Amino acid sequence: MHNYTIAELVKGLQSKQFSSVELTQHFLARISQFNDQYNAVITVTADQALQAAQLADQRLAMGSAPALCGVPLLHKDIFCTKGVRTSCGSKMLDNFIPPYNATVVENFEQAGVVMLGKTNMDEFAMGSSNETSFYGPVKNPWATDCVPGGSSGGSAAAVAGRLAPGATATDTGGSIRQPAALCGISGLKPTYGRVSRWGMIAFASSLDQAGPMARTAEDCALLLNCMASFDDKDSTCVDRDVPDYSASLNKSVKGLRIGVPKEYFSEGLHPGTEAAVKKALADLEAQGAELVEISLPNSDLSVPAYYVIAPAEASANLSRFDGVKYGYRCENPKDLQDMYCRTRSEGFGEEVQRRILIGTYCLSAGYYDAYYGKAQQVRKLIEQDFVNAFNDVDLIVGPTCPSPAFKFGSKGDDPVAMYLEDIYTIATNLAGLPGMSVPCGMVEGKPVGLQIIGNYFDEARMLNLAHQFQQVTDWHTQAPEGIS
Amino acid sequence: MIIKREEIEKLATLSRISIDEKTITDVTERLSSVLDLVDQLKTANTDSVQGISRPFQVSQRLREDKVTESNQRDKFQAIAPATDNGLFTVPKMID
Numbered sequence: 001m002h003n004y005t006i007a008e009l010v011k012g013l014q015s016k017q018f019s020s021v022e023l024t025q026h027f028l029a030r031i032s033q034f035n036d037q038y039n040a041v042i043t044v045t046a047d048q049a050l051q052a053a054q055l056a057d058q059r060l061a062m063g064s065a066p067a068l069c070g071v072p073l074l075h076k077d078i079f080c081t082k083g084v085r086t087s088c089g090s091k092m093l094d095n096f097i098p099p100y101n102a103t104v105v106e107n108f109e110q111a112g113v114v115m116l117g118k119t120n121m122d123e124f125a126m127g128s129s130n131e132t133s134f135y136g137p138v139k140n141p142w143a144t145d146c147v148p149g150g151s152s153g154g155s156a157a158a159v160a161g162r163l164a165p166g167a168t169a170t171d172t173g174g175s176i177r178q179p180a181a182l183c184g185i186s187g188l189k190p191t192y193g194r195v196s197r198w199g200m201i202a203f204a205s206s207l208d209q210a211g212p213m214a215r216t217a218e219d220c221a222l223l224l225n226c227m228a229s230f231d232d233k234d235s236t237c238v239d240r241d242v243p244d245y246s247a248s249l250n251k252s253v254k255g256l257r258i259g260v261p262k263e264y265f266s267e268g269l270h271p272g273t274e275a276a277v278k279k280a281l282a283d284l285e286a287q288g289a290e291l292v293e294i295s296l297p298n299s300d301l302s303v304p305a306y307y308v309i310a311p312a313e314a315s316a317n318l319s320r321f322d323g324v325k326y327g328y329r330c331e332n333p334k335d336l337q338d339m340y341c342r343t344r345s346e347g348f349g350e351e352v353q354r355r356i357l358i359g360t361y362c363l364s365a366g367y368y369d370a371y372y373g374k375a376q377q378v379r380k381l382i383e384q385d386f387v388n389a390f391n392d393v394d395l396i397v398g399p400t401c402p403s404p405a406f407k408f409g410s411k412g413d414d415p416v417a418m419y420l421e422d423i424y425t426i427a428t429n430l431a432g433l434p435g436m437s438v439p440c441g442m443v444e445g446k447p448v449g450l451q452i453i454g455n456y457f458d459e460a461r462m463l464n465l466a467h468q469f470q471q472v473t474d475w476h477t478q479a480p481e482g483i484s
Numbered sequence: 485m486i487i488k489r490e491e492i493e494k495l496a497t498l499s500r501i502s503i504d505e506k507t508i509t510d511v512t513e514r515l516s517s518v519l520d521l522v523d524q525l526k527t528a529n530t531d532s533v534q535g536i537s538r539p540f541q542v543s544q545r546l547r548e549d550k551v552t553e554s555n556q557r558d559k560f561q562a563i564a565p566a567t568d569n570g571l572f573t574v575p576k577m578i579d
Contacts, residue, residue: 099559192539206538235545236538304524315499322500325572329565333575340500353501354511357492358518360499374525376535381528383536415514416521432539456540 001026002162003479006071006219009165013060013070020060020070024053024114027072031116031163037144040157042077042135043085044117056112068226069112074167076155077118078125079105079210080199088201089121089133089151092321092328092347102199103231104168104210111226116164120154123349124318125175125203127151128421129411132351137408140183141480142446146405149179149421155213156183162483166214166223170200172207173306174401174425177437180213181400181449184439186466186476187213188220191457192432193238195224196231204313205236207306207429216476217438217466221245224459240457248460249467254288256465259393263299264424270403276441276448277399283472284397284465292393296385301378302427303419308362308375309430314352315359321347354415383431390455395465399424400437400449424451434459438466439475447475487516 001023004012012018028046035041049072056070080086080098082105087093101109108115122132130138130153138153140146141161148157152169156179159167169176171189180187188211195210202208212223228242260281265274285291323329323343330346333339345353362371389396401421411417428435433453440450450469454462470476492512496503503511557570566573 095563097563099556099563232547235547238540239545298528301525301528304522307518308522308525319500323565324574325560326563326565336575336577337500339575341502344500345502348501353499354514354518356499356501357495357511357515358522360495361487361491361515361519362522364495364498371522371525373535374528374530375522376537377530377533378525378528380533380536381530383539413510413514414517416517419518419521 002030004165005216006165006214006222007216009071010067010222020053020056020114021050023070024049024072024116027116027164034161034163038139038141038157038161038163039136040120040138040154040161040163041074041117042087042120042154045084045115048084049114049116052114056114059112066111068108068222070114072114072116072164073108074116074119074155074158074164075105076152076167076169077121078170078201079168080201081105081115081118084118086118086201087134088125089123089135090348090352091134094134094328096327100199103196103229103233104200104227107226107229113226119152119158119167122151122153124201124314124352125151125170125172126314126351126355128174128178128418130154131408132349134349140405141483142184143405146407146446147182149182149405151175152213153179156180156185156187159183159185159213159215160480162479166212166219168210168227169213170208170210171429172203172310173429174422176211176213177425177435177449177451178401178422180437182405182447184447184475184478185213185215186217186220186436186438187211188224188436188459188462189428189434190224190228190459191434193236194434194457194459195227196229196234196237198231198233202317204310205317206313207310217463217470218246218249220436221249221463221467243460245460245463248464251464252288253284253465253468256289256395257292257393258284258289259292259294259389259396261294261296261299261396261398263296264398268402268420268423269399270443272443273399273403273448276443277450280440280450280469281397284469287468287472289465294389294393294396296389296427298378298381298385299427302382302430303423305375305378305382305430306426307358307419308371309379311355311359312362312372313359315356315363318352318356351415379430382427386427386431386433395461396453398451400451401425404443404446404448428453432456434462436462436466438469439478440473441475487512487519
């Protein structure tokens, strides 16, 4: 059952080939058997899952259940889950049990989806390797000495390792697409505002966006149908009809104009990754799409702009963790200042502290205009590059990340080496555009991701292209060694 | 760009983060490395460019001024580090 796609599971549940309880038991057993190898799941909600599965079976028996009723999923541990620990991968929230659900979680619960548990992640979603988690690193199922990517590395590894057929994730600078690429699965970051951020622990509020991870584009469409909704509780959520993302999957891609940014094929791109992506582009061309070379001239400024804007917003967002109302509090504080300082030093890990310090620096008197003001202007230039490109093309395609999964610790002590991992993904967050990654090849036994960037609210067209690509390739069906 | 040790100490105070003597050199070095990266922004010509703080740059949506949340004080206090008689408590601030 673990090799079925979500689309196949839906059919199986609706035709009574198996029950939701059987399916849930199967995936709980797999988590129990294999999670020690991957460290992908940090909280398992077995009792709650089985209860939800029983309810789903009752709804299915009545014949009027929503599409995803009875399907088991994992949630990234950044989404608040009522009565279930939500740690955000941090010691700071190791004891935090929210009394409410995030809107994303609520949407799935209403649809009868069964939550299996919560996935590991980089602390507060700050990282590209899952090495910053308080709960230890997640291992890539394709090569357990390598990282799964981050920050949604737990979700990606769980899907790749068949611990769940799909998972929720979030993307602030590439945190859905990069781990999806490194773990050989499909993942989609929607347009900013498409999915509610309410109850999703904030990292950088103008960049964060939730999206689905699954093995196929077809499954991502099914999950996005449920995740996307207007939510009055998130003031940045966009009030716009949610199309049926599954409806346009089978359209022909003939005549689609695909922009290929020349800046995404320059120095730093692994030759094996480049070859795999170019082969994928040739496959798309063979399906009738038209390739057009484009330029995104300010691409090289996206990482520097991001590392001002994201830490600046993080330093403000994370100021709420002060040991007063919830989360970690240091032992025996001698006064209020001591409580604040020690709570935050003991509760946050090194990378989170670094980003708070950088953000504070960029926002401080005397530096605000030179850093934050300048980064906002560069953000506009980057957005304009995409607006110009989309005047001429329907979609933009290139590599998701510069190289396949790397070994633990191999980026050394220099944080900048890690930051450059997101060089091709960050610009879409700055512009607020949707992007996705689908598997398109293998290098040294490790998966390569193809990134598809769409125009605003054009997720359906991205999913259409990705699905059509998956009709003529089998990269998305491949499984890590030992999974049968 | 080399950030000075005194600046790190000031940032730590502003951020309410304690940095101990053993790690301050490493923190300084790594922060300098990140600031070298972001200094690349200086190469961009942004004359007459109006910056943006979020995608679409639309004005903030307002909602009707009515109470939508029920009082959940007990639930929130149940997960607090320290409470007393319905209040969140912190170390004494004023003698």
